[in-house]
Amino acid sequence: MAESHSSDASFSSIQPDCTEIIVVRHGETAWNADGRIQGHLDVELNESGRQQAAAVADRLSKEPKISVIYSSDLQWASETAQIIATSCGGLEVVKDPDLRERHLGDLQGLVLREAAKLNTKAYMAFLSHSTEQEIPGGGESLDQLYQRCTSALERNE
Structure with missing residues (x-):
């Protein structure tokens, strides 16, 4: 048992x-x-x-070596990434639209607490546990989101 434990230590x-x-x-x-x-x-x-982005940037600036920063191309994500990149030595931010959040179709722009009343069909699709369920209005299924983001990671490795 001790030999097995010591060989497992190399994976830590x-x-x-x-x-x-x-x-x-x-x-x-x-x-x-x-x-x-x-x-x-x-x-x-x-x-x-x-302020949140600056706090994370301060923490990540203490990491031994960050070599690249990837971000969605949307403002809130790319601005967060740029604040971090600047704090980590002026790294370039590689913006990739495939790293965006899930497209939520007809729910986009609605206040969540009102979405069930304003668009019941889209709201129910959003709550669905089926990974194949798309959201009406061009929204993605969880499977589509997974495929898009996984492809982006594989492409940028």
Whole structure:
């Protein structure tokens, strides 16, 4: 048993030929604060979101080596990424539309607490546990979101 434990210890550290991915959620927007559904709609960070991004940037600037930053091309994500990139030595931000959040179709722009009343069909599709369920109005299924984001990661590795 002791031999098995000591051989397992080699898996606890990151190997030099491995890539570590740090995932950061964007800072807050006015729409987030209002409970409004963004999806692919382009909204900028609010002041609180900029402060959140600066706090994460300060923390990540202490990491030994961040070599690249990828971001959605939407304002709230790319501004968050740019704040981090500047703090981490002026790295370039690679913007990729395939890293956007889930497209939420007819729900985009609605306040979540009102969505069930305003568009019941889209709201029920959003709540569905089926990974194949698309949201009316051009919204993605969870499978489509997974495929899009996975393709982006594989393309950018």
